[in-house]
Amino acid sequence: MSVEAWTTVFVIISFILYLYIGWHSRVQDSKGFYVAGHGVPAIANGAATAADWMSAASFMSMAGLISFLGYDGSIYLMGWTGGYVLLALLLAPYLRKFGKYTVPDFVGDRYYSNVARVVAVIAAIFVSLTYVAGQMRGVGIVFSRFLQVPIETGVIIGMIIVGFFAVLGGMKGITWTQVAQYGILIVAYLIPVIALAWILTGNPIPQFAFTFSDIGVKLNQIQVDLGFAEYTQPFANKTMLDVLFITIALMVGTAGLPHVIVRFYTVPDVRAARYSAGWALLFIAILYTSAPALSMFARYNLISTLHNQPIAQVNQLDWVRKWENTKLLSFDDKNQDGLYQLTPDKATNEILIDNDIIVLSTPEVAKLAPWVIALVATGALAAALSTASGLLLVISSSIAHDVYYRMIDPGASESKRVLVGRFMVGFAIALAGYFGVNPPGFVAQVVAFAFGLAAASFFPIIILGIFDKRTNKEGAIAGMISGLGFTILYIVSVKFGGASPWLFGISPEGIGTVGMVLNFIVTYVVSRLTPPPPVEIQALVENLRSPYDQPPALDEIDEDHLD
Amino acid sequence: MNQAPDEHRAYWKANTTLIRNLMLIWAIASLGCSILFVELLNKIQFFGVPFGFWMAQQGTIYIFVILIFVYATQMDKLDKKYRGK
Numbered sequence: 001m002s003v004e005a006w007t008t009v010f011v012i013i014s015f016i017l018y019l020y021i022g023w024h025s026r027v028q029d030s031k032g033f034y035v036a037g038h039g040v041p042a043i044a045n046g047a048a049t050a051a052d053w054m055s056a057a058s059f060m061s062m063a064g065l066i067s068f069l070g071y072d073g074s075i076y077l078m079g080w081t082g083g084y085v086l087l088a089l090l091l092a093p094y095l096r097k098f099g100k101y102t103v104p105d106f107v108g109d110r111y112y113s114n115v116a117r118v119v120a121v122i123a124a125i126f127v128s129l130t131y132v133a134g135q136m137r138g139v140g141i142v143f144s145r146f147l148q149v150p151i152e153t154g155v156i157i158g159m160i161i162v163g164f165f166a167v168l169g170g171m172k173g174i175t176w177t178q179v180a181q182y183g184i185l186i187v188a189y190l191i192p193v194i195a196l197a198w199i200l201t202g203n204p205i206p207q208f209a210f211t212f213s214d215i216g217v218k219l220n221q222i223q224v225d226l227g228f229a230e231y232t233q234p235f236a237n238k239t240m241l242d243v244l245f246i247t248i249a250l251m252v253g254t255a256g257l258p259h260v261i262v263r264f265y266t267v268p269d270v271r272a273a274r275y276s277a278g279w280a281l282l283f284i285a286i287l288y289t290s291a292p293a294l295s296m297f298a299r300y301n302l303i304s305t306l307h308n309q310p311i312a313q314v315n316q317l318d319w320v321r322k323w324e325n326t327k328l329l330s331f332d333d334k335n336q337d338g339l340y341q342l343t344p345d346k347a348t349n350e351i352l353i354d355n356d357i358i359v360l361s362t363p364e365v366a367k368l369a370p371w372v373i374a375l376v377a378t379g380a381l382a383a384a385l386s387t388a389s390g391l392l393l394v395i396s397s398s399i400a401h402d403v404y405y406r407m408i409d410p411g412a413s414e415s416k417r418v419l420v421g422r423f424m425v426g427f428a429i430a431l432a433g434y435f436g437v438n439p440p441g442f443v444a445q446v447v448a449f450a451f452g453l454a455a456a457s458f459f460p461i462i463i464l465g466i467f468d469k470r471t472n473k474e475g476a477i478a479g480m481i482s483g484l485g486f487t488i489l490y491i492v493s494v495k496f497g498g499a500s501p502w503l504f505g506i507s508p509e510g511i512g513t514v515g516m517v518l519n520f521i522v523t524y525v526v527s528r529l530t531p532p533p534p535v536e537i538q539a540l541v542e543n544l545r546s547p548y549d550q551p552p553a554l555d556e557i558d559e560d561h562l563d
Numbered sequence: 564m565n566q567a568p569d570e571h572r573a574y575w576k577a578n579t580t581l582i583r584n585l586m587l588i589w590a591i592a593s594l595g596c597s598i599l600f601v602e603l604l605n606k607i608q609f610f611g612v613p614f615g616f617w618m619a620q621q622g623t624i625y626i627f628v629i630l631i632f633v634y635a636t637q638m639d640k641l642d643k644k645y646r647g648k
Contacts, residue, residue, distance in 0.1 A: 066620075071601070074619035078593050081624050089582050091622045093638075129586035207621060216612040232616040244598050251593075257580050275639060287626050292620040343630040394572075545575045547645040 006374035007146045014378050015161055017180055018385070022165025022173040023297030030417040033099040033170030034397050035265040040175050042272040046279020048175045049263045050469035051182035051240040051386035053080075053254075053280070054287060055131070068296035070223075070231040072238050079250025079451075081281060081288050083531040085109060085425025086255040086459075088277030088504045090501025092264040094466045098275035100392075101265060103258045103458060110465040111473040112537055114407060119480050121402045124258040127450045128391040128398075129431070131259075135388040137435025139381060145326060145360070146377040155436040158381075162389050162427045166396075167422045174389045175266060181382040187286055188379020190361040193294045193370055193466065199366055200301065203511055206293035219300045226307070228344050231296065235540030238507070245476060245510030256459035259390040262397075269549050298358045301365055306351055307342045315339055319364035329361075330356035392432065396424035449491050452512025456483035459518040469541045470526070483519025487512055574645040583635055585630050592618065592626045 001009075031037050040048070058080070068075030098106055103124055108117030136155050143154025165173040177263075191208075198204045201213035209215070220230040229236035235243065254260065263280075264273045306314060311333060314320055321328040330352045331340050342351045360380070363372045400421040405412055412420070457480050464471040491508045493499045501507055503514065532538070575619030596604060597619035 023632055071616050072621060074597060077620055078623055081627050082589065082593050085585075085627050085630050087587060089634055211612065211617060211621065212610045214611050216616075230607070232613050234605065234615065234619075240598065244594065247593065247598065271635070271639065271642065274631075274635040278635055279616050280629065281631055287627050289621055355644060508640075542571070545578075546571050547574045547642050 001370060003370040003373050006149060006371045010371075010374045010378040011147070011381060014184055014382065018161060018177045019164055021177045021180060022169045025165075025172045026168040027170050027172050029414055030401075030421065032172050033418050033421050034393075034401060035262075036170075036172040036175050038099075038266060038268055040266040040268075040276075041137045042267055043120060043279045044179050044266050045175070045263060045272070045276040046281075047182040047283055048178035048266075049276065049280035049363065050287075051178040051185065051261065051382070052263055052390035053260055053284060053387070054185065055387035056135050056380060056384035056420055058287070059189065059380050060138065060358050060359050063291045063294045063298065064358030066292055067299045067358050068355055069237055070229070071234045072236060072243060073292070075243055075246045075250065077288055077292060079247045080254055081284060082247070082251040083254025084277055084281040084284070085253060087260070087264070088274055090426075090463055090466070091255060091261065092273045092277050093270045095172055095462070096264050096267060097260060097270050097544055097549065099265070101262075102397050103261050103402050103462075104398060105406070106465070107458075107461065107476070108402070108406065110537065110540070111461070111476045112534065113473040113477065115478050116461075116473055116480070117402060117406065119484075120399045120458070123453065123480070123484065124398045125475075126395045127257065127454050129435075131450050131548055132388050132391040132395070132428075132432040133435035135391070136432050138384040139388070140436055142377050142380045143383070146374070152437045155433055158385060158388070158436075159429050159433040162392065163426060166389050166392055166425045166429070170418070170421060170425075171393055172260075174393055175263075177389065181386040185379040185382040185386070186283070186286060188382070189359075190290060192359075192366060192368060192376060193290045193297070194390065195237060195368055195372070196297045196301065196362060196366045197293060200297050206290045206297075210293035210296060210551045215300055219296060222300070226303070226342060226344070227385075231299065239505065241504060242507050242510055245506050245513045247510075249452050249455050249510050249512035249516075252455035252459045252514055253453075256454035256457070256462070257450070258398075258454075258458070258520035259387075259394045261391070261458075262394060271549075294359065294362065298362055298365070301352065302358075303342060305365065306340055306409040308339050311338055311340065319361055320508055322364070323357055323361055326357075328357045343408050357453055388432065391427045392425055395428040395431075396421055398429075400424040402502060403458065421494045434457050437551035449487075449495075449512075451486050452491065452509065452515065453484060455512035456487040456515025456519055460516055460523055464520070464527075466541065466544060468527075469538050470532055471523060471527045472530055473528040474547075475523040475525075478526040479519040479523030482522045485517045486518050487515035490515075574641060577641050578638070581641075585634055588626065589630060592623045597623050598600055625647065 027033050062076055065076060093107055100106060104117050104120035107120040108114060138152040138157060139158035140151035143157065144151045165177050193206045194204050197206045198207035201209040201215055203209040203213060216232060220232060223229065223231050234452050249359060264276065267273050267276050320329065333340060334348050334350055340350045345351045360376060363376055404420050405417055459481065461476045461479055490511045494501050494508045586648045596615065599618060601615035604618065605613035607614040
């Protein structure tokens with residue numbers, strides 16, 4: 001059977017599975033729709049969080065980026081895992097105990113202010129929307145490369161699938177589908193990595209092959225011979241300060257992403273929230289400790305397959321021809337010596353490899369069976385769809401729950417709330433699909449900044465809301481606006497305004513760290529200069545800190561106190 | 564909520580102390596060993612790769628996972644102690 005036939009079969013089977021789960025977990029009430037009825041076991045929520053979190057970018061692009069950056073690629077590995085420690089220790093247990101449906105819920109109630117709620121809603125929608133457009137695009141790319149359908153058709157198929165289980169099952173449907181998607185994506189990721197580790201080092205466990213084999217030493221030698229920096233040499237592409245700031249921004253941003261935080265509302269109690277953060281990181285770590293191994297193997301393998309090889313021999317490779325068609329791999333024999341050379345100098349380099357093809361091409365480079373290639377495509381789809389569904393629910397609940405129910409019609413009936421929720425999911429899907437088909441030029445650039453914005457807006461005021469009783473609404477609003485404002489200003493001026501990175505040369509990806517610190521300082525200082533929060537809010541914080549599981553008696557805060 | 568506020572305060576104090584200690588390890592592993600002192604640690608060869616590099620791409624992630632489970636189990640103990648069951 002051909003790769004296309006296998007891919008079609010696998011994709012159809014996986015979609016039927018998702019639809020079945022979606023139908024099976026359909027819900028009627030708003031608690032089920034927004035937080036899966038608080039009924040998801042810790043380990044299942046861990047798997048769902050892992051799938052929710054690992055996007056098309058984690059699956060397809062990260063290993064390629066690291067392959068290109070060497071040590072400096074560690075920013076993604078540490079940045080996208082370290083945030084879970086922050087989540088587990090500082091955020092998840094308290095937000096779960098608080099027990100509402102969304103992040104703006106916490107912000108609005110803790111800071112007794114609809115202004116704070118609206119700022120949080122806008123930040124949540126902006127972060128999620130930029131992120132989801134990238135996922136729909138990823139779905140389209142997989143469809144076009146592996147099934148030869150136009151990208152637009154791929155995006156529409158993806159929209160229908162996500163739409164079905166998200167509209168019917170809400171958070172419950174999404175959760176259980178994500179558990180299945182985690183299973184598919186991790187198997188799809190590991191099989192080629194294990195095969196490559198086995199072929200190159202004789203050790204099938206990627207983490208062991210990475211650590212104990214001599215492939216690191218060999219790769220360093222090759223890199224130096226070709227004129228590159230050693231693969232393991234730190235700060236070859238970015239300064240130490242930049243690496244530090246980007247890592248922190250990614251960590252804090254991860255902990256502040258609304259679609260990740262909201263997953264911890266779905267577990268039964270505080271204890272489960274702590275453990276499920278652990279399970280989530282364990283499931284993520286399986287992929288994230290394999291990825292650097294894949295990066296190293298793939299780079300070694302690509303260089304030895306392509307560098308200094310005769311043109312005729314390279315052109316005979318089947319996968320080379322296929323990827324050349326997608327323009328993600330290209331050759332140019334500039335010095336006319338009949339061989340292709342890889343060099344660090346743009347003027348003499350003859351092999352151009354796009355980061356995105358490292359993972360997707362690995363099974364072909366390693367000459368694995370067609371069904372493995374099909375499995376990788378199915379895994380990439382699972383990664384993109386699971387993340388998209390989580391983001392869509394955040395967009396929907398921000399509007400249907402935070403704006404409509406909490407601010408416009410607090411008397412809405414259960415069935416009406418769920419109906420509005422379903423309708424908003426549909427609306428969010430259509431919007432995401434539109435951006436997937438017509439990607440605005442800036443989407444790819446903006447996705448990376450979603451982290452900086454999440455870091456500079458949510459993280460500080462949630463932390464202070466729990467750990468500092470004295471923080472009040474004036475402080476929180478001023479903090480969020482200054483953190484967000486500064487970060488947006490810096491990113492826009494450097495990325496779009498053409499200014500050079502004007503603050504210690506920090507790149508826009510890392511500026512969220514500064515925005516976060518600014519938010520902390522402003523919130524703290526303004527809170528001290530203005531009256532303390534009302535007594536009942538202080539009691540609410542006291543309640544969050546108690547060893548008991550009961551959610552704080554929120555009904556005691558009557559609407560009169562909301563401005 | 565029938566326990567004395569003192570008990571709550573002691574629970575919260577124990578919790579924040581635990582958080583502080585674990586966050587310290589978090590920072591030393593990720594920001595310290597893997598970034599600020601990576602060049603120093605790279606002078607040590609750890610099997611096939613330099614140690615600082617290994618920490619940044621493998622070790623730190625394992626430490627993160629362990630930290631969360633340590634926190635969860637330690638909090639179980641604190642919960643048990645202060646809930647007075």
